[in-house]
Structures are given as structure tokens and as C-alpha cells.
Amino acid sequence: DLMELLSTFTMELNRSDTKLEGLIGQGEFADVYKGILKTREGKQIVAVKVLRPGSSEKNQKDFLSEASIVSQFNHPNVIRLIGVVTQSRPMMILTEYLESGSLDHFLKARDGQLTNLQLIGMARGVACGMVYLSDMNFIHRDLAARNVLVGENMLCKVSDFGLSRELADDDQDTAEYHTQGGKIPIRWTAPEAIQHRTFSTASDVWSYGILVWEIMSFSERPYWDWDNLDVIKRVETGYRLPPPQGCPNVIFCLMMECWDKDKSKRPTFSEIVSRFDELIRSPEVLEVIQRKVV
Numbered sequence: 001d002l003m004e005l006l007s008t009f010t011m012e013l014n015r016s017d018t019k020l021e022g023l024i025g026q027g028e029f030a031d032v033y034k035g036i037l038k039t040r041e042g043k044q045i046v047a048v049k050v051l052r053p054g055s056s057e058k059n060q061k062d063f064l065s066e067a068s069i070v071s072q073f074n075h076p077n078v079i080r081l082i083g084v085v086t087q088s089r090p091m092m093i094l095t096e097y098l099e100s101g102s103l104d105h106f107l108k109a110r111d112g113q114l115t116n117l118q119l120i121g122m123a124r125g126v127a128c129g130m131v132y133l134s135d136m137n138f139i140h141r142d143l144a145a146r147n148v149l150v151g152e153n154m155l156c157k158v159s160d161f162g163l164s165r166e167l168a169d170d171d172q173d174t175a176e177y178h179t180q181g182g183k184i185p186i187r188w189t190a191p192e193a194i195q196h197r198t199f200s201t202a203s204d205v206w207s208y209g210i211l212v213w214e215i216m217s218f219s220e221r222p223y224w225d226w227d228n229l230d231v232i233k234r235v236e237t238g239y240r241l242p243p244p245q246g247c248p249n250v251i252f253c254l255m256m257e258c259w260d261k262d263k264s265k266r267p268t269f270s271e272i273v274s275r276f277d278e279l280i281r282s283p284e285v286l287e288v289i290q291r292k293v294v
């Protein structure tokens with residue numbers, strides 16, 4: 001069970017060794033603080049997610065589930081867990097602290113100030129994190145710029161595993177997770193996952209394509225102010241997001257492949273990383289940009 005998994009993978013920390021400095025983020029059931037953790041080596045700056053007192057059983061279970069999921073990961077492009085406080089209340093999750101915050105805010109604050117090569121480097125980092133997660137049989141189900149954190153030198157790390165799920169071994173062949181209910185981030189979610197609630201690494205690839213569109217558009221809102229029903233209908237009839245201004249054709253082609261209606265035709269995350277590596281090796285192809293027809 002969850003507590004067993006947690007005790008296997010995570011380090012229970014002493015609350016007295018933690019000190020909350022300042023609020024840096026607020027979620028539905030938890031607040032995130034910048035904090036300091038006293039360790040044998042000295043002091044470490046950390047991020048601390050604190051579950052709101054009085055949270056429901058389900059929220060407590062989801063909170064512990066995120067900690068147990070994150071605790072299994074060890075990759076430079078995936079948020080790293082330091083430990084948890086679960087033996088007293090409020091419960092807390094402590095991770096490495098990423099100073100630049102979430103990718104959507106990072107891009108909004110730098111609109112037009114980053115080069116295509118810098119943007120592609122961030123997109124590539126997220127894809128590397130997703131190669132690792134998909135190899136670990138995890139599907140994220142909520143891949144979006146808001147759920148990627150930015151560290152030093154614009155190193156991007158996949159975070160926020162509130163909706164992620166592990167594919168049970170017997171699902172290997174179908175490799176699909178059938179969710180019973182719960183909210184779905186419509187504008188980032190593949191059509192088959194919306195219609196049949198079948199999530200897979202291929203549906204994470206669709207979301208990744210939307211995330212790359214967010215990166216290249218400096219965090220424009222996908223489908224702008226359309227309502228969710230219009231998004232579903234228009235995408236179902238074949239509509240796809242247009243290339244963001246200044247987006248190299250080769251990057252837009254990659255996005256379009258991620259948005260193939262047939263999930264078996266979408267590229268794998270490994271293929272996406274390889275495509276980025278080719279582009280970075282021959283940056284001249286990034287100069288080919290579709291000019292906006294006025």
C-alpha cells in the first residue's frame with residue numbers, strides 16, 4: 001500500500017529540521033514554499049509542498065501518491081524528491097528547489113527574449129525527462145508548461161505528478177491507463193484520451209506537442225479563448241494549432257506529428273530527442289520559417 005511504498009522509497013524527515021521561508025505557489029489542496037532543510041552537511045534550500053490541514057482522505061492519498069511516484073525517479077530532467085514529513089500534520093513533501101519556477105511563467109516573463117535554439121533546448125530537456133518516465137512505464141497525463149519547472153541554465157524538469165499513473169505490467173501490450181473519472185486538461189489531451197479515457201505514452205506525446213507549441217509561442221494559451229467544447233469539436237474535425245510566430249518549419253512539423261489522430265503514428269519521445277539532436281547539429285534548418293501572411 002501507499003505507506004509501505006513511501007517507507008520503501010522515501011526518507012521521513014524531522015519537521016524540526018525544516019523551516020518555511022516564503023510562499024511560492026498555491027494549489028487546490030496544497031501550498032508550496034521555498035524552505036531550508038537542516039542536514040548533516042549543513043543547510044539545503046528546498047521546495048516544500050504542504051498539504052492543507054483538514055484535507056479529505058482522497059487528497060491525503062493523492063498527496064502521498066505523488067510523493068511515492070516522485071521518489072522512484074532519478075533523472076536530471078525530472079524533479080528530485082528529498083524526503084517527506086508524514087508522521088505528523090500537516091504532511092509535507094520536500095524536493096530540490098528550482099529557482100525559476102514554472103515554465104509557463106518563465107516564458108511569459110521573457111516573451112521574444114529567447115532564441116529558437118534556447119527554446120528548443122528547453123523542449124529537448126522535457127523530452128529527455130519523458131523518455132525516462134515512459135521507460136519507467138509512467139504516463140504523466142498532465143504534461144503542460146505549467147507542470148514543468150525551470151532550474152539553473154534553463155534546465156527543465158518534469159514536475160507535478162498529481163495526475164500521473166503507473167501502467168500496470170499486464171497493460172504493457174495495450175499500454176493504456178483507463179481512468180474512471182477525474183478532471184482532464186482538455187486543450188492538452190489527445191482525442192482518444194478525451195473520448196475513451198484511454199491514456200498512454202502516445203497521449204503524453206500529444207500533450208508534449210501542445211507543450212512545444214506553448215514554448216515556441218512564449219506561453220500563449222492553446223486555442224486561445226475557445227471554450228473546451230469547441231476545442232474538442234474542432235480538433236476532432238481535423239483542426240490543428242497554427243505555427244507560432246517565428247517558429248521554424250521543422251519544429252512545427254514535429255508538433256503536427258505529435259498531433260496525429262492515429263496514436264500509433266505519433267513519434268516516440270526517443271525519436272523526438274533524436275530529431276532535436278539533428279536540428280541542434282545543423283541549426284541552419286531553423287532559419288526556414290513560414291512568414292505570416294498579412
Ligand SMILES: NC(=O)c1cccc(Nc2nccc(Nc3c(Cl)ccc4c3OCO4)n2)c1
Pocket residue numbers: 024025032047048049079093094095096097098099100101102149159160161
Ligand atoms: N521562484 C519561484 O517563484 C518559484 C515558483 C514556483 C516554483 C518554484 N520552484 C519549485 N521548485 C521545486 C518544486 C516546486 N514545486 C513542487 C511541485 Cl511542482 C511538486 C511537488 C513539490 C514541489 O515543491 C515540493 O514538492 N517548485 C519557484
